[in-house]
Amino acid sequence: MLELKNISKIFPGVKALDNVSLSFKKGEIHALMGENGAGKSTLMKIITGIYQPDLGGVYLDGAKVEMKSYRDAVDHEISMVSQEIQIIPEATVAENIVLDRIDKFQKGHRIDWNQINKTARKYLDMVGLDISPLEKIQHLTAAQKQLIQIAKALSAQAQYILLDEPTSSLTAYESNNLIKLVKVLKENGVGVIFVSHKIEEVMELCDVISVLRDGKYVGTKPCKGITRQDIVKMMIGREESTDHMGFLDIKNEVVLEVKNAVAYGKAKGESFQLRKGEILGFYGLVGSGRTELARLIAGIDKMDSGEIFVNGQKANITSVQDSMQTYKIGYVSENRKEEGLILDFSVGANLSITVLPQILKKFRKIDLKEEKKIINSMVDKMKIKTPSAETSVGSLSGGNQQKVSIGKWLAANCDILIIDEPTVGVDVGAKKYIHDLIWSLAKDEGKSIILISSDMPEMIALARRILVFKDQEIVGEISDLNEKERSYEDVSLEIGRLMA
Ligand SMILES: Nc1ncnc2c1ncn2[C@@H]1O[C@H](COP(=O)(O)OP(=O)(O)OP(=O)(O)O)[C@@H](O)[C@H]1O
Numbered sequence: 001m002l003e004l005k006n007i008s009k010i011f012p013g014v015k016a017l018d019n020v021s022l023s024f025k026k027g028e029i030h031a032l033m034g035e036n037g038a039g040k041s042t043l044m045k046i047i048t049g050i051y052q053p054d055l056g057g058v059y060l061d062g063a064k065v066e067m068k069s070y071r072d073a074v075d076h077e078i079s080m081v082s083q084e085i086q087i088i089p090e091a092t093v094a095e096n097i098v099l100d101r102i103d104k105f106q107k108g109h110r111i112d113w114n115q116i117n118k119t120a121r122k123y124l125d126m127v128g129l130d131i132s133p134l135e136k137i138q139h140l141t142a143a144q145k146q147l148i149q150i151a152k153a154l155s156a157q158a159q160y161i162l163l164d165e166p167t168s169s170l171t172a173y174e175s176n177n178l179i180k181l182v183k184v185l186k187e188n189g190v191g192v193i194f195v196s197h198k199i200e201e202v203m204e205l206c207d208v209i210s211v212l213r214d215g216k217y218v219g220t221k222p223c224k225g226i227t228r229q230d231i232v233k234m235m236i237g238r239e240e241s242t243d244h245m246g247f248l249d250i251k252n253e254v255v256l257e258v259k260n261a262v263a264y265g266k267a268k269g270e271s272f273q274l275r276k277g278e279i280l281g282f283y284g285l286v287g288s289g290r291t292e293l294a295r296l297i298a299g300i301d302k303m304d305s306g307e308i309f310v311n312g313q314k315a316n317i318t319s320v321q322d323s324m325q326t327y328k329i330g331y332v333s334e335n336r337k338e339e340g341l342i343l344d345f346s347v348g349a350n351l352s353i354t355v356l357p358q359i360l361k362k363f364r365k366i367d368l369k370e371e372k373k374i375i376n377s378m379v380d381k382m383k384i385k386t387p388s389a390e391t392s393v394g395s396l397s398g399g400n401q402q403k404v405s406i407g408k409w410l411a412a413n414c415d416i417l418i419i420d421e422p423t424v425g426v427d428v429g430a431k432k433y434i435h436d437l438i439w440s441l442a443k444d445e446g447k448s449i450i451l452i453s454s455d456m457p458e459m460i461a462l463a464r465r466i467l468v469f470k471d472q473e474i475v476g477e478i479s480d481l482n483e484k485e486r487s488y489e490d491v492s493l494e495i496g497r498l499m500a
């Protein structure tokens with residue numbers, strides 16, 4: 001058994017963990033949940049020796065263990081996949097996988113590279129990655145890097161494996177694979193600690209769930225028979241609201257029209273119109289062509305044929321600059337983890353990158369007091385959990401970093417916004433706030449929005465028309481959501497039929 005007894009951890013300005021006691025068993029999948037900044041990652045890092053607790057200790061089978069570094073944890077057969085991508089870009093895939101145990105591959109004075117590559121191949125196959133062990137990390141996608149981190153943790157053959165939001169940059173297909181893998185680990189008697197914001201995923205996979213709130217332990221419950229509302233209530237101390245957002249005042253004016261967009265392997269000839277003040281949903285599985293079409297409109301990828309019209313005029317979009325500056329189209333990429341934030345800069349500096357032009361326009365010079373006011377109100381409105389606006393973004397919890405990057409683009413000056421998976425990795429409270437913000441951009445500011453989301457409740461709450469994508473084509477449309485209030489079950493069934 002792995003036990004934590006009375007753990008407290010203080011960072012400048014925050015009590016990240018406050019007297020937390022918890023135990024984990026072998027052969028059990030134990031979910032650890034809680035809002036952004038609740039202390040989940042800090043707890044995982046204390047178990048694995050990356051942080052030392054200020055008070056309390058870690059116990060293995062009854063005996064206290066001193067974890068001074070990650071190396072100590074690996075020696076005690078505990079390994080972790082951290083929330084941040086932590087692999088060495090200059091090294092090869094195989095080198096990264098065996099990194100923590102490279103001495104085990106020593107034969108006299110030589111390192112047995114053959115054995116290293118063979119080992120790497122085995123674990124790559126296990127996570128379903130069809131790449132060479134000799135490949136350099138640099139050119140890989142975020143999902144591939146995440147899978148390599150998982151392969152690395154598996155290769156340590158640990159008794160306890162800690163996974164901190166392992167599916168946040170994986171596609172549905174890869175997530176399913178990982179979930180199967182975690183089940184196999186459990187069957188082999190490994191104890192798994194699984195941090196995730198995806199409630200459905202947790203309910204399907206885990207045996208027990210523990211919740212942290214503001215650094216404090218709330219409780220542990222078996223997953224069997226637990227409902228989504230039970231979990232939400234433990235996390236935020238109240239129930240999640242599922243109110244219908246209402247109706248939008250959508251104008252007849254077509255602000256964006258795409259005619260027969262074709263791009264090899266990405267789009268097979270899609271056409272659609274977006275009206276002023278509308279929130280249009282793109283629903284479909286990952287890889288069905290939603291993001292691919294968005295990237296053509298945003299000027300990131302090129303069309304082979306087809307036309308785009310903005311405000312009735314034929315648009316010539318050949319770059320992101322064209323799309324943003326000439327046509328005022330903003331694309332908020334799904335891949336925020338690897339772009340967009342300057343981690344060494346303060347929360348305020350990151351937010352003000354987009355706020356500054358507004359201040360300059362209004363006051364003709366930088367008014368520091370005004371800038372501070374706007375930044376503080378954004379921190380407040382987004383519920384960004386930070387000691388102050390001067391704190392560096394790199395020290396915030398993962399979800400709070402995401403709120404900063406979302407806050408940035410919401411302030412940007414665009415008429416058409418394409419928003420790709422806005423709430424992945426964000427907790428339920430912040431999710432509600434982001435939903436309200438997107439809604440108000442359309443309703444109060446008349447912006448036209450394309451929402452790409454795999455989260456069906458999010459799609460149905462916000463979109464007032466939904467295009468359904470399959471195999472790089474639009475296969476159907478749900479068009480009456482701004483006319484009558486339809487139940488969630490009803491709409492989700494119709495989407496299911498269109499995708500079949
Ligand atoms: N290295 C650090 N320096 C200063 N503060 C930190 C550091 N690491 C975490 N914190 C703070 O400790 C608190 C808990 O953060 P933690 O990363 O554990 O949250 P979390 O539950 O993992 O959240 P998320 O769901 O957003 O990943 C937060 O307020 C965070 O800002």
Ligand SMILES: [Mg+2]
Nearest residue numbers: 041083397398
């Ligand atoms: Mg975290």
